Structures are given as C-alpha cells and as structure tokens.
Amino acid sequence: MRSLVRTACLVGMLACIVARDAHAARKAPDRAAFVFATYVEDAYSERKAALLVDSIRRFGGSLANAPIYVAVKDMDRVPLPNLGTRDAVIVPLEADPVAGEYLLGAKVFAAAQVERLVAKHARTMLWVDPWDMFLGPPTGFELDRGTAVALRPVQVVNVGQPVGQPVDAYWSRIYRDAGLDPARIPVVEPLVDPQPIRFYVNCGIIAFRPSLGLCQEWARRFAELVKDDAYQKAACPDFRHRLFLHQAVLSGLILQRTTPGQRRWLPVGLGYPLEFHLGGKIPADKRIEDLGRVVAFFVEQYWELQPDWMTTFRIDEPLKAWLTEAQMGIHRVVDRIYREEGQCNSYLVRTAEGDVMIDPGGAASPASYLWSLAGRKPVAAILLTHGHEDHRDGIALWKGDRHIPVVAQREIVEYIRYRDRLAGFFRVRDAAHTGAPVRPKPEVPVEWPIEATELFADDHTYRLGGLTFQHVHTGGETPDTSLIWVPELKAAFLGDNFYDSFPMLYTPRGTKPRWALDYVKALERALELEPEVLLQGHGEPVIGKEFVKVRLMEYRDAIRHVHDAVVDGMNGGKDVFTLMREITLPPGSRVGQFYGRVSWSVRGIYEGYAGWFDGNAANLYDRPPTVADAELVRLAGGPEAVGRRAGKLLESGDALMALRLAEAALAAAPGDADAKALRVEALKALRARSRNGAERSWLDFAAKQ
Numbered sequence: 171m172r173s174l175v176r177t178a179c180l181v182g183m184l185a186c187i188v189a190r191d192a193h194a195a196r197k198a199p200d201r202a203a204f205v206f207a208t209y210v211e212d213a214y215s216e217r218k219a220a221l222l223v224d225s226i227r228r229f230g231g232s233l234a235n236a237p238i239y240v241a242v243k244d245m246d247r248v249p250l251p252n253l254g255t256r257d258a259v260i261v262p263l264e265a266d267p268v269a270g271e272y273l274l275g276a277k278v279f280a281a282a283q284v285e286r287l288v289a290k291h292a293r294t295m296l297w298v299d300p301w302d303m304f305l306g307p308p309t310g311f312e313l314d315r316g317t318a319v320a321l322r323p324v325q326v327v328n329v330g331q332p333v334g335q336p337v338d339a340y341w342s343r344i345y346r347d348a349g350l351d352p353a354r355i356p357v358v359e360p361l362v363d364p365q366p367i368r369f370y371v372n373c374g375i376i377a378f379r380p381s382l383g384l385c386q387e388w389a390r391r392f393a394e395l396v397k398d399d400a401y402q403k404a405a406c407p408d409f410r411h412r413l414f415l416h417q418a419v420l421s422g423l424i425l426q427r428t429t430p431g432q433r434r435w436l437p438v439g440l441g442y443p444l445e446f447h448l449g450g451k452i453p454a455d456k457r458i459e460d461l462g463r464v465v466a467f468f469v470e471q472y473w474e475l476q477p478d479w480m481t482t483f484r485i486d487e488p489l490k491a492w493l494t495e496a497q498m499g500i501h502r503v504v505d506r507i508y509r510e511e512g513q514c515n516s517y518l519v520r521t522a523e524g525d526v527m528i529d530p531g532g533a534a535s536p537a538s539y540l541w542s543l544a545g546r547k548p549v550a551a552i553l554l555t556h557g558h559e560d561h562r563d564g565i566a567l568w569k570g571d572r573h574i575p576v577v578a579q580r581e582i583v584e585y586i587r588y589r590d591r592l593a594g595f596f597r598v599r600d601a602a603h604t605g606a607p608v609r610p611k612p613e614v615p616v617e618w619p620i621e622a623t624e625l626f627a628d629d630h631t632y633r634l635g636g637l638t639f640q641h642v643h644t645g646g647e648t649p650d651t652s653l654i655w656v657p658e659l660k661a662a663f664l665g666d667n668f669y670d671s672f673p674m675l676y677t678p679r680g681t682k683p684r685w686a687l688d689y690v691k692a693l694e695r696a697l698e699l700e701p702e703v704l705l706q707g708h709g710e711p712v713i714g715k716e717f718v719k720v721r722l723m724e725y726r727d728a729i730r731h732v733h734d735a736v737v738d739g740m741n742g743g744k745d746v747f748t749l750m751r752e753i754t755l756p757p758g759s760r761v762g763q764f765y766g767r768v769s770w771s772v773r774g775i776y777e778g779y780a781g782w783f784d785g786n787a788a789n790l791y792d793r794p795p796t797v798a799d800a801e802l803v804r805l806a807g808g809p810e811a812v813g814r815r816a817g818k819l820l821e822s823g824d825a826l827m828a829l830r831l832a833e834a835a836l837a838a839a840p841g842d843a844d845a846k847a848l849r850v851e852a853l854k855a856l857r858a859r860s861r862n863g864a865e866r867s868w869l870d871f872a873a874k875q
C-alpha cells in the first residue's frame with residue numbers, strides 16, 4: 171500500500187489518500203473484503219468519479235467506508251481538482267500502450283490492475299463506471315462463497331445477437347477464444363429490448379471475485395483483439411462495435427469461466443439507467459418511480475442533458491437535497507464559476523452583486539440548468555468570447571427586458587453581416603457540416619440584429635461585485651475572438667481558441683482564413699496571465715496552474731509547428747497536397763484531431779497565404795480539373811469498365827481512388843445506378859475509418875445526395 175501511494179505521488183504531485191482522519195473508521199485497503207473499483211481518463215470522468223465517491227460515502231451504509239480504488243490514466247495530464255480532495259485510493263493506470271488507447275480500453279486495464287492489487291484479500295471487487303452513482307447501500311453486490319460474479323444483462327440489444335440470427339464474425343471469434351460452442355450459448359433478455367439474445371452482459375457495474383483473475387484475462391483477450399488488424403477490419407466496422415468490444419469480450423469470458431450457479435443476476439434497482447428512464451423505454455413492470463428504491467444509478471451525462479430529470483421521479487428528502495447539491499457540484503468549476511455545456515460552454519460567474527453570463531449559447535433555453543441556478547432571471551451583464559451563433563444564442567433570454575451591458579469585440583458586427591450576406595450558402599454548408607437538417611429558405615434576406623450593446627476595439631474592462639472581467643482582443647477562430655480574464659479567480663475564458671483537439675484552422679463549412687499566428691498570439695497572451703483555471707468554448711475546464719501551462723504550451727507549439735512547416739514547404743516549392751500528406755503534429759504531441767484536422771489546416775494556411783491558384787496554368791480557366799473525366803472514361807472503355815476498376819480498388823482498401831473513379835463514371839453516365847452504388851460504398855468505407863465528426867457528417871451528406 172505504501173509503495174502504491176508513493177508511486178502515485180511521484181507521478182502526479184497529487185493528493186493520494188486524503189482526509190483519512192475524517193474517516194477514522196475506514197478499513198485499511200489491504201485488508202478489506204469489499205472494494206470498489208473505477209477509473210479516470212479525462213476531466214469529465216474525473217468530475218464524475220468524485221461524485222461517485224461522494225455517493226458511496228453518503229449512501230453506502232455498512233459499505234460506506236470500503237476502499238475505493240481509482241486507476242487514473244495520464245496522471246501527468248489529467249488534474250484531479252475534485253477527486254484529489256476525496257477519500258480514494260488513487261493508482262496511476264498501467265495500460266497496454268495500444269489497447270489502452272482503444273475505446274474504453276482504459277477501463278479494462280483499470281479493472282485488471284485493481285483486481286491484481288486486491289486479489290489476496292478482497293472477496294468482492296465491485297467495478298463501477300465513474301459516471302454511475304449509489305443511492306443506497308450496495309450490499310446486494312456482496313459475493314458469497316459460491317458466487318464468482320454478480321451482474322445484469324445488457325440494457326439494449328446493440329451489438330448483441332438475437333437468438334436465431336447467425337453468429338457474426340465479431341462474436342464467433344469471441345466464442346472461439348473462449349472455447350465456446352456458438353450453437354449452445356445461453357440466452358439473456360435485455361432490459362429495454364425484451365427480446366432474447368445470446369449471453370451478453372452489462373459491465374457498467376459488475377461484481378467480481380478478484381481471486382479468479384477474470385479481469386486480468388479480460389484485459390489480455392481484449393488487447394489481442396484490438397491488435398488483430400484483420401479482426402478489426404472484418405468484425406469492427408463501426409463505432410458501436412469498437413465501443414462495445416470490451417463488453418462482448420467480457421461476456422464470452424464470464425460464460426467460459428463461470429458456471430450458471432456461480433453467476434448471480436441482479437435486480438434492476440442495482441443498475442438502473444437514467445437514459446432509458448427519461449426516454450420512457452423501460453417496461454412498466456421494471457420501471458422505478460421512487461428514486462429511493464434505486465441503489466446503483468447509471469447517470470452518465472443525462473443530468474447535464476436533461477437538467478430537470480428529477481421531476482421524473484418521486485424523491486423524498488434528504489435524498490432530494492443531496493441530489494440538488496450534487497447537481498450543482500457537477501456544474502461548479504471552481505468557487506463562483508458554473509458551467510453548462512449545451513451547443514457551447516456557457517459560464518455563469520457569481521459575484522457579490524449579481525451574476526455575469528459568458529457565452530449564453532450553451533444555456534439558451536429556459537430548461538437550462540444555469541437559467542434555473544440564476545433564479546430564472548436576467549443577469550447583470552453578458553460577455554461574449556466571439557460571435558459564433560452557438561455562443562451568442564440565448565442573449566434575449568439572459569437579457570430579458572433589462573438594459574444590461576452585452577459586451578463583444580467590434581469585429582462581431584462584420585462577422586454577423588458576413589454570415590447574413592452568405593446566408594443561402596451557409597444554409598446548406600452548416601447542415602452538411604453538422605448533420606442537422608437544412609434550414610428553410612427565408613423569403614427576404616434577414617439581417618441578424620446586433621445584440622451587443624458595448625463594442626470594444628482592443629480591450630474592455632467590466633467590474634462587478636469585486637470581480638474584474640478583462641476582455642482582450644486576440645482574433646483566432648473568428649476575427650472578433652477575445653479572451654476574458656478574471657484576475658481575482660485566475661480564470662481565463664478562451665472561447666474557441668483552445669480545444670481538446672487541434673483547432674479547425676480551416677473548417678469545411680466554409681470560412682475566411684483563420685490565421686494560425688493569431689491563435690499562437692492568443693495562447694501566448696493567455697500564458698502570460700498564468701491562469702489557474704482554463705475555460706474553453708467546448709469541453710472540460712483545465713484546473714491547476716501547471717496543468718494549464720502544459721496544455722496551453724502544447725497547443726501553441728502544435729499550431730506553430732504546423733504553421734511553420736507549411737511556410738517552409740511553400741518556400742521550398744512544395745504543392746499543397748504534398749504538404750497535406752507530409753505535415754503532422756510535432757513528435758510526442760498529445761493534441762487530438764477529432765475536431766480540427768492537421769491536413770485541412772495545412773491547406774487552410776497554404777491557401778490563406780496564397781489564395782486559390784495552385785501554379786498550374788491549366789487551372790487559370792473556368793473549367794474544373796474534372797472537366798476531362800467523361801472523355802477519359804469513354805476512352806477507358808466506358809463507365810462499366812471504370813466501375814469494375816473502382817470496385818477492385820475499394821476491395822483493396824483504396825476508398826478514395828474508388829470514389830474518384832465512381833464520380834468520373836457518373837460524369838460520363840449521369841444517373842448510372844452501378845456507379846452511384848459504388849460511390850456510396852466508397853463514401854461509407856471512408857466514413858468507417860474516420861475519427862473526425864465533421865468529416866463523417868460531410869461523407870454522410872454526400873452519400874445522401
């Protein structure tokens with residue numbers, strides 16, 4: 171135990187076991203018969219895990235003092251502002267470098283790691299996802315001598331297999347690894363889809379007997395399937411199959427390693443899903459109306475998605491008071507700053523003399539949590555980080571009929587007029603980009619009202635109730651983007667100039683150039699302020715001076731690296747496509763690309779500097795490069811021959827070339843059914859391997875046309 175704590179402290183400069191004195195009755199972790207296990211892999215799970223710990227300590231009854239093991243991934247990057255003050259045994263996660271990065275892979279390795287740590291003494295290890303919580307004593311999970319696991323079937327069929335359906339590639343491999351006869355798999359019934367399916371269990375909450383080593387074997391088999399490229403290609407074609415692979419593997423393993431008598435099925439109150447409760451999907455005889463009857467509650471993100479969720483249950487005091495406080499807690503970033511993430515992050519900052527709203531777009535409706543927290547009344551001021559619609563929505567609600575300052579940088583006016591001018595263009599582009607339906611065409615051009623009442627050029631200061639809100643214009647994602655600095659709270663609001671992902675230095679939705687060097691400047695400016703709280707326009711806050719500094723520097727360096735590589739390439743005579751292929755993030759960079767993409771950004775920077783002409787004289791004219799396609803298809807033997815070649819390319823994995831050939835065939839024979847079908851297949855293949863939301867939306871949009 172001691173060495174465990176030391177490792178944790180060395181790695182993470184974090185509190186490891188905290189507040190021990192306050193819990194004098196706590197059982198020593200190395201002797202306890204019952205332990206909880208969970209994990210943290212990012213700021214979201216960190217916040218949720220803290221709430222999970224609170225719920226156990228508050229409602230756990232005779233198990234309220236049991237040790238709670240939390241395996242933390244990337245302890246050098248994930249601050250523990252909430253969990254660090256809780257009473258939990260924190261261990262740095264040891265995961266396979268490849269399989270640990272796969273969807274929910276960190277969870278599997280966390281379970282294996284905690285199992286190894288407690289195998290000698292614990293009779294029950296209750297695995298619980300960090301976004302679950304307890305509302306009653308979890309004694310129903312305790313395993314007696316003859317039981318190996320206590321569990322529930324899955325809630326929905328999902329990637330499960332209805333009885334009678336042939337066994338697919340996904341499951342046959344899992345059965346083969348477990349030495350199971352696919353023809354003799356027992357049947358379970360999901361909670362929500364009352365349809366018999368082959369044995370498939372939920373692992374959001376599940377009790378294991380650690381001495382059996384099930385979780386360690388789970389991690390071994392999971393890693394094997396993750397690293398098997400042929401299996402991934404053939405059996406995990408989409409997000410869902412990848413997301414639930416861990417659960418499918420565990421189902422096969424449990425079936426192999428335990429007898430029916432060693433498995434105990436849990437009642438619905440020991441794993442009650444808020445999602446399906448809110449959706450009205452739980453069968454009447456299983457539905458729980460009185461929240462006091464729920465012991466283990468699958469909350470996930472549904473508190474945030476439906477802030478008035480409590481109205482759907484009967485909840486007695488004091489549970490209701492606790493939940494109300496807990497819900498406020500998940501929205502509280504630090505003292506005085508509250509956050510709600512809708513279409514953007516909205517922040518309500520409380521001062522001694524009233525509330526200030528920063529970017530109301532994420533709390534734009536009267537159903538919003540922040541709106542009820544503010545007492546359903548207008549605030550003292552509204553401040554905007556920039557003029558994107560998703561951030562400036564909701565001004566009317568938060569302003570009411572009061573004359574309050576609505577502060578924005580003055581470039582917002584031209585930005586809004588630019589969007590108005592191109593409303594017909596963006597109507598379709600916005601829809602394709604986000605997957606939302608195309609907005610109806612207005613009869614007459616509409617001018618969006620300028621709702622800001624105070625427009626500044628370089629900077630602006632607003633003071634209220636002892637807090638200072640300094641607006642500093644930087645540019646970046648939009649020409650008006652400004653950071654907001656509250657020195658008393660050491661909090662920097664960066665709008666969309668900082669994401670968990672590389673920025674959209676070019677967005678396929680269509681944009682004027684977004685200057686990489688403006689982002690760099692904005693990040694430099696933020697670094698100079700030495701913030702302790704970093705609040706972004708989308709995604710989780712970063713808390714802790716060192717963590718903020720590391721993230722800001724890493725982000726700045728990534729953008730500057732890409733920018734400089736484009737400039738070098740341009741000066742070296744390289745064309746834009748070569749640079750799109752060649753330029754990557756700096757070695758070791760941990761910035762993701764699920765939002766902005768480096769390759770799009772490379773082209774955005776290149777063409778931002780050089781404009782559209784690529785230096786090829788053939789492109790000086792009013793015909794596109796594809797003008798010769800139809801002619802070439804005819805010379806190549808016609809659309810059928812080209813289609814055959816496209817099919818071959820698709821099979822060999824070159825979906826992009828297949829797409830180009832299918833489009834060429836369509837240029838020669840518009841409407842050709844085979845070419846159309848091929849085109850859709852190629853788009854789907856590109857989509858299956860995409861990890862970028864905007865790219866997927868555009869591929870879907872193209873397939874629908």
Ligand SMILES: [Zn+2]
Pocket residue numbers: 514558560561666707708
């Ligand atoms: Zn935004």
